[in-house]
Amino acid sequence: MKTRFNFSKYPGYLVLLICLYLLPFASRAQNVDLFKMQDDQNKKEKKETTDITTSIFKTTRIVNSQSIENTGAGVLDLKISHRFGMVNTGGYNFFGLDQATMRIGMDYGISNRLEIGLGRSTYNKEYDGFFKFRILRQSTGKVNMPLSLSVVSTAVLNTLKDQATSYTTHYSDHASYVSQVLLARKFGDFFSLQLAPTMVHYNIVPTTAYRNDLYSMGTGFRLRLSKRVNLTGEYYYQVQRIPGYYNSASVGFDIETGGHVFQLFFTNSTGINERSFITQTDGRWGNGGVHFGFNISRVFTVVKHKQISNDKKW
């Protein structure tokens, strides 16, 4: 009668049993440490997540021209752009403040990548409409994208009354189109640069000596002066110029106030839409032919972000 288990016969069992008894103590010694887990996770995430660069520019325009920024999805942006007269018109015109050209426009963000806009300018009684689509977004992390890239297409319709001509005019003669590629990069928090190869197409030009397609290269920058104030500037170099017009150059400040951005600047362009300021800038910086101007932007949230509208449930 052998009822007792003989461990000496099976030393393996003994070892296993001791191990099992010790296991709880071993695991107690190796308690789950969430802090350490979090550290490891943070290290891993750094490599695996993509951080999209935001606020390359402070608003959707640099001064006159489109910046790489889009209006957020579901946000309506009412823009009032105002240019006084030329400073060199002297004291009689109170250095330009007696006169004004304006554009009233509305931009809307359909998605975070697509923005559309409509506007009406007093200069040449023009209507303009555009869309801007973001193709590449500057980012760091898993996806390392060195720059942002957008395309902009603008159509401008001049509604001045037709003058009597020897040839028949068509309504399409009032239209011109602007196509742009925007390339922008933010270098740290303080400096951003943008390049904008541009083509302006006129449906009709005065004589055969003029070109219908005009090419130019736009440049723009933003320099942060403080948390709320940025210095901005832009310059459009035209490869071919319409005689009597100059290259557009502007410099100004973006001032952020709570819900909106206020822009104050000097520019030698009178017109405010792309066609006007790129190819029909009539002032010259050299002799004081510049305008003081400002852009006011007021944003309205039309469609709330999904995350916020769902939030009301609890």
Add this chain to the structure above:
Amino acid sequence: MKKAILPLFFLAIAGFAANAQKVYATKTGQIKFNASSPIEKIEAVNNQVDSKFVDKTGQIVFSALIKSFKFENQLMEDHFNENYLESSKIPKAEFRGFISNIASVDFTKDGKYPVTVEGILNLHGVQQKVSTSGTLEIVGGKPVIVGVFKVKIKDYGITGLYIGDKIASEAEISVNCKYE
């Protein structure tokens, strides 16, 4: 003969089970941020909060990406990221601490248990001690942690002209996390 050894095995395994820790986790926790003043409504919500806690030790961790805080006003969100929280430099906010009275929670029984949480909040790269009370509710065996606490914005090195004026000087942080 060999049967005699079985109870010994069971005893060993029981000892192991009694000491096992369970980690409850979520990646879709919610944190709301409210720094509204009488002049302006400043509210944001983050529905992608990563949080874990251990049932035995009460150790608890919250981790939230600053960029995942969504505002109604896009520009406000940009300012929040760029001017105040500087999320490009400090992308995350973290809380690491302990539920000090975790022993009073019976994870097998549905019900509401008041809990006290103490730990370190790391916000805008500044670490501050935070102590708050909330509730841990067991619903169908799954814990839900709800709590509200206030932080003084200036304690975290966040500066700006509007703090204390358009922006409340104390922000209210509401937490609501359902764990699995």
